[in-house]
Amino acid sequence: MKSFVQAYRLPLIGFGLGVVLAILFLVFGFWRTLLVILLALAGAGLGFYIQQHHLLDRFMH
Numbered sequence: 001m002k003s004f005v006q007a008y009r010l011p012l013i014g015f016g017l018g019v020v021l022a023i024l025f026l027v028f029g030f031w032r033t034l035l036v037i038l039l040a041l042a043g044a045g046l047g048f049y050i051q052q053h054h055l056l057d058r059f060m061h
Contacts, residue, residue: 024036
């Protein structure tokens with residue numbers, strides 16, 4: 001089983017993301033799902049920017 005997961009890791013991740021996206025479409029609809037995705041990407045981008053510029057280092061130690 002472990003070798004199967006290692007061999008097909010990326011297709012399995014893609015499958016999981018597709019299932020989550022399909023559930024979001026069914027529960028929230030297209031526009032709300034799109035809003036959730038955009039806000040999640042904006043949050044990830046902001047977090048990446050803060051991490052790369054060490055903006056919170058003095059507060060975290």
